[in-house]
Amino acid sequence: MTDRATALTRTLIDDLRARSADDAPWLDAVESLAHDVLTVEKADADFAAARVLERLAEPDRVIAFRVTWRDDVGAVQINRGWRVQQSNLLGPYKGGLRWHPDTTLPVLKSLAFEQVFKNALTGLPLGGAKGGADFDPRGRSAGEIERFARAFMAELAHHIGPDRDVPAGDMGVGGRELGLMSRAWMIHARAWGGALTGKPLCIGGSLLRAEATGYGLVFFLCAMLAAVGEEIEGKRIALSGRGNVALHAARKARALGGRVIALSARAGVWHAPDGFSHEALDWLAEATDDTAANPPARLGLTFHAGRKPWDLEPEIALPCATQNEIDAGDARALIDGGCCYLAEGANMPLTAEAEAVLKRAGIVLAPGKAANAGGVAVSGLEMRQNAGFAQWSAARVEQELREIICAIHDRVAEEGRSAGNGAPDYRKGANRAAYRCLAQAVIEGGAL
Numbered sequence: 001m002t003d004r005a006t007a008l009t010r011t012l013i014d015d016l017r018a019r020s021a022d023d024a025p026w027l028d029a030v031e032s033l034a035h036d037v038l039t040v041e042k043a044d045a046d047f048a049a050a051r052v053l054e055r056l057a058e059p060d061r062v063i064a065f066r067v068t069w070r071d072d073v074g075a076v077q078i079n080r081g082w083r084v085q086q087s088n089l090l091g092p093y094k095g096g097l098r099w100h101p102d103t104t105l106p107v108l109k110s111l112a113f114e115q116v117f118k119n120a121l122t123g124l125p126l127g128g129a130k131g132g133a134d135f136d137p138r139g140r141s142a143g144e145i146e147r148f149a150r151a152f153m154a155e156l157a158h159h160i161g162p163d164r165d166v167p168a169g170d171m172g173v174g175g176r177e178l179g180l181m182s183r184a185w186m187i188h189a190r191a192w193g194g195a196l197t198g199k200p201l202c203i204g205g206s207l208l209r210a211e212a213t214g215y216g217l218v219f220f221l222c223a224m225l226a227a228v229g230e231e232i233e234g235k236r237i238a239l240s241g242r243g244n245v246a247l248h249a250a251r252k253a254r255a256l257g258g259r260v261i262a263l264s265a266r267a268g269v270w271h272a273p274d275g276f277s278h279e280a281l282d283w284l285a286e287a288t289d290d291t292a293a294n295p296p297a298r299l300g301l302t303f304h305a306g307r308k309p310w311d312l313e314p315e316i317a318l319p320c321a322t323q324n325e326i327d328a329g330d331a332r333a334l335i336d337g338g339c340c341y342l343a344e345g346a347n348m349p350l351t352a353e354a355e356a357v358l359k360r361a362g363i364v365l366a367p368g369k370a371a372n373a374g375g376v377a378v379s380g381l382e383m384r385q386n387a388g389f390a391q392w393s394a395a396r397v398e399q400e401l402r403e404i405i406c407a408i409h410d411r412v413a414e415e416g417r418s419a420g421n422g423a424p425d426y427r428k429g430a431n432r433a434a435y436r437c438l439a440q441a442v443i444e445g446g447a448l
Contacts (some may be wrong), residue, residue, distance in 0.1 A: 002059045008038040011041045016057060026109035027034040030057045033117065041439070052439040059086045059112060063159050067133055069151040071144050081152055083131035083159055083167075086112035089441040091125030092163055092383075094376065096170030098132035099148075099177070108132060114347070115376075118369040119433035121408050124380035129165055131156070146180055153184035158240065160185065162193045164388065168379050169198040174203045175210075179203060182218035194386025197379035207394040208401070209375075214248025214391045216374015216405045218256065219317060220366060223409035224341060227424075233257035238314035240264045241321035245345045246373070247285055249318055250276060262309035264321065267293065313337035320345030331357040344351065344368035364423070370412045370430040371443050 013031050020026065020102055024057050034053060041047045063083040082105055085093045095115040105206075108130045116128030131154060137145055159165060161363075169178050179200045192204075199205035208215070222232050237258045239246045242265050250260045259275035263284060272280060280299040282293070295301040310317060310326065311333040319325055323346065326334075331354040334342070342358065343366035344350070348357070350365075358365060381400055385392055392400075416429025 005039050006041075008042060009034040012038065012054060012057075015054070023106040023109055025106045026057075026113060029110035029113050033431050033435075036428045037435040040432055040435060044439070046443050047439045050255045050442050052441075052442050053435070055442070056087060056116060056438060057113060058108060058350075059084050060088065060428055061085050062109070063131075064105070064157075065155040067135070067148065067152050067155060069144075069147045071147075071432050072141055077148075079133050079135045079148070080134040081131070081155060082108055083156060083165070084112040084129055085109045085159075085165060086128045086130070086359075087116045087438070088127035088165075089438055089445065090120060091127050093129035093160075093165035094119055094126040094168070094379065095129040095131070096168045097173050097181075098130075098170035099135055099172035100132070101136040103132045103134045114369060116438065117431065118373055119376055120434040120437045121370055121411065121430060122373055122377050122380060122404055123407055123411075124377065124404070125377065125382055130170075132166060132170065132173075135172075137177075140277050144399055145177065146445040149177055149180035150184045153181045153188070156181075157185050157188040161189065161195050162383070166194065166379075166383060166443070167196050168376075171276075174198075175200050175205070187197045190294075195381055197382040199382075201391075204382075204386050206378055206385055206397060207392065209378050209382060210244055211248040211252075212378035212401060213345065213372050213375040214245045214250075214320070215243065215252045215342055216377060216386070216401055217249045217320070217371055217386075219260075219374070219402050219405040220371040220409055221253075221316065221318070221341065221343050222256065223406050224343065224364060224366060224413075224426075226414055231257075234259060235316050236261050236314045237316045237318060238262040238309040238312055239318045239320050239345070240309055240325055240349075241346070242284055243320070246282060246318075246320035249320060249345055250281055251278075253318075254278070256283070258316070261314060262312050264307075268303055268305040269309045269312070270295065270301050271309075274300055310334050310339075311337060314339055315341070317342040317448075319349035322346055323348045323350065324351050325349045326354045327351050328357050330351040330354060330360075333431045334358070335361045335363065339363060342366070343371040345346055347372070347434050363427060367427040367430050369434070370408050370426065373408055374401055374405060376399055 065081050067079045067081045110159050112130035119126040119128050178196050178198045182196050182199050185195045242263045263270050293303045310330040341364045347368045352361050412429040412435045413424040415433040416424030416426050
C-alpha cells in the first residue's frame with residue numbers, strides 16, 4: 001500500500017472510530033476495503049466531494065428488536081434480532097439471516113458492508129444487507145424452531161418485501177427455516193411474494209440454489225485459468241470443508257475434468273491421489289462423524305486425522321470451510337507443493353499473514369466477494385423468477401449463473417490489471433470495480 005493510501009485510510013478509520021469505537025469487526029471490514037479504493041475516490045472530484053466510501057460505510061439504518069417465544073416446556077425465551085440495511089443504491093436490500101449465539105450487531109454491520117460490494121459485482125439490481133439473531137438452533141426441536149421462526153418474522157416482516165428488502169439464509173438458517181419465515185411473511189402481508197430467497201422449491205424457490213456457490217466458484221476458477229491460456233482439465237484440486245459449497249464445487253470441478261484430490265473437516269482430511277470418483281463424493285456427503293474416518297477401500301480414499309489439505313501438493317486450492325482457515329504455515333505448504341491458484345469459496349479464509357506470503361510468491365488469488373458470488377447471483381435469479389411467476393429449468397439457471405460469474409471475472413480482471421503490473425490483482429480489482437459501480441450510483445442519484 002502506498003503512503004498516500006495509508007494516510008487516507010488512517011484518517012477515515014479514525015473518524016469512524018470516534019463515532020463507533022466498539023464496532024471493531026465493522027471498522028476492520030471498512031479499513032480492508034479502504035486500502036484499495038480511497039486513492040480512486042480522491043482522484044475523482046465528484047466522488048471525493050460526495051464522500052462516497054464514508055457514506056457507504058454507514059448503514060442506511062439498523063433495525064433492532066426483541067424476539068419472545070416459548071420452548072417445548074412452555075417457558076418464555078427471549079432473544080435479540082437485527083437487520084442491518086446497509087445500502088439500496090442499486091436495488092432492494094439483499095443479504096442473509098444467521099441464527100447463531102455469537103451473532104452481534106458489529107459482526108452483522110461488517111457483513112452487511114461486505115455484502116454491498118459483493119452484490120454490486122453481480123451486475124444485478126441488488127443492494128446489501130445482513131441480519132439475524134443470537135438464537136442457537138442446535139439441539140432445538142422442530143417445534144421450537146418453528147415457534148422461533150414465526151416470532152422472529154413477526155418482528156422483521158414490517159421491514160422487508162420483494163421490492164424493499166429480500167433476506168436469504170446464512171448460518172443456522174436453511175431451506176426449512178426460510179420456508180417457515182416465508183409463510184409467516186405471507187400471512188403478515190396477506191399476499192404471496194418472494195420476500196425471501198433460498199426457499200423450498202414448492203413455494204417459489206429456485207433450482208440450483210443449493211449448488212450455486214460451489215458451481216459459481218468453479219466457473220470463476222475456469223475463467224481465471226482461461227485468461228492465461230489454461231484449463232481445469234487434469235489439474236490437481238484441494239478443497240477444504242465437506243459442506244454444501246465444497247461438495248458442489250468438487251462435483252462441478254470433477255465434471256469439467258479437474259482431479260479433486262482432497263476434501264476436509266475439522267477432524268482431518270480425505271485424500272484421493274487419483275481423484276475423487278462420483279461414488280466417493282456421494283459416500284462422503286452421506287457419511288456420519290462415526291463412519292467418515294473409515295472410507296471403504298473401493299473408493300480409493302484415505303483419511304488423515306488432524307491434517308489439512310494444503311500440504312498434498314495441489315495445483316489449485318479452494319478453501320470452502322471457514323474464516324482464517326489458512327495461516328502462514330499452510331500458505332508456505334501450498335507454495336512448496338506447487339500451487340499456482342487459490343479461489344475463496346469461504347468468506348475471508350486467509351489470515352493477513354497467509355495472504356501476504358501467497359502474494360509474495362506470485363500465487364493468483366481470487367477473493368470471496370467475486371469468487372463465491374454464485375449464491376447471491378442465483379438468489380437474484382430467484383427474485384426474477386418470483387417476479388415473473390415463473391420456474392426456470394436447471395439448465396437455464398446454470399447458464400445464467402455461468403454468464404454472471406464470467407462477467408464478474410472479466411470486470412474484476414480488467415480493473416485488477418490496471419491496478420497491478422500486467423497480471424491482474426483480483427482482490428484489488430474486485431474492490432475497485434464494485435466501488436466504481438456504487439460511487440457512480442451515488443453521483444447519478446444525487447449526492448445528498
